[in-house]
Amino acid sequence: MAxxxxxxxxxxxxxxxxxxxxxxxxxxxxxxxxxxxxxxGKTTTVSMLATLLRPTSGTAEVCGRDVLHEQDGVRxxxxxxxQDQSLDEELTAWENMDFHGRLYRISRDVRExxxxxxxxxVELDDRKDSLVKTFSGGMRRRLEIARGLLHEPKVLFxxxxxxxxxxxxRNHLWEYIxxxxxxxxxxxxxxxxxxxxxxxxxxxxxxIDKGAIVALDTPEKLKEEIGxxxxxxASSQTDxxxxxxxxxxxxxxxxxxxxxxxxxxxxxxxxSEIIQLLARDGIDIGSVSIHKPTLEDVFLHxxxxxIREEEADTKAQMRMFLKAGRR
Amino acid sequence: MDIVYTxxxxxxxxxxxxxxxxxxxxxxxVFFLLVLGFGLNSVVRIPGQDAGYMQFIIPGIVAMxxxxxxxxxxxxxxxxxxxxxxxxxxxxxxxxxxxxxxxTFGGATTACIQGIIILVISLFIxxxxxxxSGFIIALVFMILIGISFSAFGIAIASKMExxxxxxxxxxxxxxxxxxxxxxxxxxESLPPSVAWATRLDPLTYGVEGIRYGLAGTSQISPVISFVxxxxxxxxxxxxxxxLFKNTTL
Numbered sequence: 001m002a003x004x005x006x007x008x009x010x011x012x013x014x015x016x017x018x019x020x021x022x023x024x025x026x027x028x029x030x031x032x033x034x035x036x037x038x039x040x041g042k043t044t045t046v047s048m049l050a051t052l053l054r055p056t057s058g059t060a061e062v063c064g065r066d067v068l069h070e071q072d073g074v075r076x077x078x079x080x081x082x083q084d085q086s087l088d089e090e091l092t093a094w095e096n097m098d099f100h101g102r103l104y105r106i107s108r109d110v111r112e113x114x115x116x117x118x119x120x121x122v123e124l125d126d127r128k129d130s131l132v133k134t135f136s137g138g139m140r141r142r143l144e145i146a147r148g149l150l151h152e153p154k155v156l157f158x159x160x161x162x163x164x165x166x167x168x169x170r171n172h173l174w175e176y177i178x179x180x181x182x183x184x185x186x187x188x189x190x191x192x193x194x195x196x197x198x199x200x201x202x203x204x205x206x207x208i209d210k211g212a213i214v215a216l217d218t219p220e221k222l223k224e225e226i227g228x229x230x231x232x233x234a235s236s237q238t239d240x241x242x243x244x245x246x247x248x249x250x251x252x253x254x255x256x257x258x259x260x261x262x263x264x265x266x267x268x269x270x271x272s273e274i275i276q277l278l279a280r281d282g283i284d285i286g287s288v289s290i291h292k293p294t295l296e297d298v299f300l301h302x303x304x305x306x307i308r309e310e311e312a313d314t315k316a317q318m319r320m321f322l323k324a325g326r327r
Numbered sequence: 328m329d330i331v332y333t334x335x336x337x338x339x340x341x342x343x344x345x346x347x348x349x350x351x352x353x354x355x356x357v358f359f360l361l362v363l364g365f366g367l368n369s370v371v372r373i374p375g376q377d378a379g380y381m382q383f384i385i386p387g388i389v390a391m392x393x394x395x396x397x398x399x400x401x402x403x404x405x406x407x408x409x410x411x412x413x414x415x416x417x418x419x420x421x422x423x424x425x426x427x428x429x430x431t432f433g434g435a436t437t438a439c440i441q442g443i444i445i446l447v448i449s450l451f452i453x454x455x456x457x458x459x460s461g462f463i464i465a466l467v468f469m470i471l472i473g474i475s476f477s478a479f480g481i482a483i484a485s486k487m488e489x490x491x492x493x494x495x496x497x498x499x500x501x502x503x504x505x506x507x508x509x510x511x512x513x514x515e516s517l518p519p520s521v522a523w524a525t526r527l528d529p530l531t532y533g534v535e536g537i538r539y540g541l542a543g544t545s546q547i548s549p550v551i552s553f554v555x556x557x558x559x560x561x562x563x564x565x566x567x568x569x570l571f572k573n574t575t576l
Contacts, residue, residue, distance in 0.1 A: 050418055075420035086411035090341045102333040103419040147415075 001064060003028045003155050003187040004049065008058035011044050018044040020211040021058065026189060026204075028154075031181050033202035034191040035295065037311040041211040042191035043083055046157050049189070050080050063154050076104070079148035083159040083191075085140055089133035093124055093143050096132060097150060104151035111150075118146040122176065138169035145176065149186075156180070158190040162197060174201055193311070195295040205295065207302055209310065214302040219295060226293035226301055227251070229267035231274065233260045234286035244277055256306055258286075261297065330421045334429020335436065338400065342437040349441070352399070356392040356445050360384070363511065364452065373513055378542065385449045386465070386538040387510025390472060393442040394530060397473045398501055400434025401480015401567075405490055427481055427571045431564065434477030435470060442469045457543050464549065465540030468556065472533040475560040478567035485570035510534045515546050529559040 004026035011019040019041040026032045034042045047053040049060055051071045059066065065073035087096050094115060101111035119125040122142035132140065141161065148156055158177065162170040178201065181188050192198050198205050199219045206216040215222060228251060235241055238255040245253065245262070249270055252263040264270060267290045278285055300306055342349070364381040371380040407413040416426050446454070446465075456462050483496055508530035514522060525531050532552040539545035539552070 052414065052418055072420045075418060080418055082411060082414055084411045086413075086415040088337065088341075088412050088415075089410070090344055091337070095340065099333060099337055100415070100419075103330065103416065103421055105329065 001028065002026060002061075003030070003063060004032075004189065005061040006049070006058070007060070009045070009048060009055055009060050010057045011041075011048060011053065012056045017211050019048070022208070022211075022213050023058075024206055024213065024216060026187060028187055029181065029185045030203045031177070031188045031190065031201055033198040033205040034189070034208055035193070035195070035198045035202075035205050035299070036191075036208035037193055039311065040193075040208045042193075042208055043159055044211075045208070046080070046159050046189070046191060049074075050078060050157055051075055076151070077154045078157060079151065079153035079155070080157040081141070081144045081148045081159065081161055083163065085144070087132045087140060087144060087147075090131065092129050092131055093119065093135070094128040096143065097147055100147045100150050106151060114150055114152075118149055122146040138165050138172075141165060141169075141173065142176075145173075149180070153186065155187045155189065158188060160191055160193070162192070162194065170197070177201060195299065199295050207295075207299055209299075209303045215298065222295065222298045223293045226263065226297050228263060228265040228293075230291055230293050230297050231262040231264065231267050231271065232289045232291070233262070233274075233278075234258060234288075235260065235284055236286070237283050240281070240283055241278065244281060244283065245274060247273070254300065254304075256300070259306075261300065263293075330425040331429040331432065334416075334426055335433040338430065338433025339436060342433075342440070349444075352396055352441060353392070353444060353448075355395070356388045357448060359391065360388045360445070360449065360452070364388075374516065381453055382455075382542060383513070383538075384511055385446075385454050386541050387508070387534050389442045389445045389449070389465070389469065389541075390508065390510055390530060390534045390537055391505055392445045393438045393469050393472045393533075394476055394505060395501065396441040397434050397438035397476040398480040398483075398496075400437055401430070401477045401482075402484045402487075402493065402496070403434075404430065404481055404484040404571075405487055405493075408484075409489065423572045424568050427478075427568050428564075430481060431474055431477045431567065434480065435473030438473035438477065439466070439469050442473075454541070456541060461540045461543065463540070465537045468533050468536030468540065468552070471536075471553075471556045471560050472530065475529065475556070475563040478560070478563035482563065482567040482570045485567070485574040504528055504530050507531070508534050509546075513546060529556060532556045532559075 002025040007023050008021045009019060009023070010017070010021050022045065034045060036042055044053065048055045049062055049067060051067050051074050054068070061067065062074045063077040065077065067074050088099070091099065097115040097119065098111065101115065106114070116125065119128050122145060124139060124143055124146070127139070132143065135143065145161070161177070162173055165173065174197070177188060180186050190201065202219060204216065204218050205222065206213045208214070233241060236258070238258065238260050241260045242253060242255050250262055250264050254261050271290060275288070296306070303310060364384055368379050368381045373380060373383050404413065507525050507528045509525050514525045514531065517525065532547065532555045535545045535547040536549055536552040536556065539549040
């Protein structure tokens with residue numbers, strides 16, 4: 001049985017379509033990534049799956065339970081770590097856990113044992129009696145993950161789990177998430193706009209853009225689809241580069257805001273040729289890089305934009321939408 | 328019931344931890360008590376009462392303290408929404424009624440503790456409690472004020488998006504409720520054209536009930552006060568539950 005089954009799920013806010021008829025299945029014990037820029041509809045999707053938001057149309061099931069008609073069933077089987085913090089800062093780490101355990105009606109003995117175990121797992125056992133307001137961002141995240149696991153959910157939602165954390169803490173969290181999945185067999189659904197995070201953690205990734213899924217597969221397959229190598233040239237003269245470089249060995253070339261990406265086979269062989277061409281015409285080159293396709297390139301390929309460009313666009317669009325809504 | 332207790336426990340823990348809030352919310356009632364009590368004690372004579380103005384306003388100030396603390400506790404749900412904690416409770420497999428009741432009883436408890444602190448302070452400036460049963464009667468009315476106005480605060484918070492409307496509610500709802508209640512003046516001395524307003528104010532019945540308990544006399548029969556205030560409490564729980572059930576994140 002699929003852990004999550006989504007069919008034609010749609011959410012509209014007025015005229016704004018936040019999520020547009022998406023469908024997908026998530027297998028049990030899988031780490032599934034929803035990858036997309038801010039405002040793509042990731043959090044809206046997760047909120048609908050977690051029963052916090054009513055879908056406008058379409059259906060979704062989590063652990064075989066309908067998110068509209070069996071809310072309590074869904075809620076019992078999921079854990080969720082929200083994008084924004086949801087801890088009580090005036091309570092200690094232990095009290096936050098205890099509150100959660102009581103809300104999920106876990107008996108006292110089990111509750112206390114699990115709290116101790118989980119706080120050890122996230123290495124907060126020595127700070128369990130400190131008020132949460134004294135915690136750093138990384139500690140809060142870890143505590144939230146521990147809390148999300150307290151009632152032993154079958155499906156764990158992580159909404160941008162490493163947003164705003166330093167690289168070291170991120171690495172640390174990634175390890176936790178991997179361990180949780182492999183040792184406890186928990187299905188994990190995470191949203192992120194970090195390509196490397198999705199690449200490293202997820203068994204499968206759905207690329208979501210403007211409320212729709214544009215691609216869904218394993219990170220390897222997605223990257224294979226692009227194929228070959230990618231040369232990225234940063235320059236102020238992207239148009240000149242586009243017109244200058246023509247060669248049969250180039251599969252595809254795309255100009256973007258301040259960069260040109262060239263898709264080709266055997267980039268090492270052709271790079272000198274490209275540089276010579278550009279140097280001959282005195283094209284200004286900021287930087288050149290050769291790499292195997294990353295999810296960043298995949299995103300670029302499917303949406304025609306880099307994730308940063310897309311974020312800027314979506315923000316502008318949302319702003320206009322909000323203004324219109326306010327009147 | 329265990330969920331209601333869980334929410335209640337959280338309110339109490341937060342209350343006991345915020346010393347500044349306890350002291351801060353005592354400030355205004357104590358100020359009223361001292362300034363009005365001592366300031367007007369020698370000049371104001373309440374018809375039909377020998378005890379003096381100080382004795383007269385103590386029940387009013389106790390009610391005031393309970394009123395403000397309980398409304399504020401209810402409105403705190405807005406903070407929970409802003410700081411994200413509300414999501415944690417709303418995504419749990421519990422009914423919203425339970426969450427609402429827990430929050431209400433938590434608010435009522437802290438409000439009554441504040442009221443009792445005012446009572447204790449009043450003992451030092453001349454309050455004489457006539458009997459244990461009188462004290463218990465006063466306490467029952469404090470509890471009713473606490474529950475009804477915590478629920479009232481939750482009802483408001485369910486409709487408010489952020490704290491911007493808070494001043495508005497304080498100035499145009501809470502202060503009038505307090506001012507019209509007969510906490511500071513005997514309602515019988517008002518001209519009939521204004522007196523009806525005090526009769527519509529639910530806090531009037533709370534103040535009168537506490538006054539009956541503490542001083543042994545009141546202008547409205549304690550039975551009527553009890554019935555009206557209980558009815559108001561049930562109504563507020565119903566309205567608060569309904570609005571909170573439909574509140575969005």
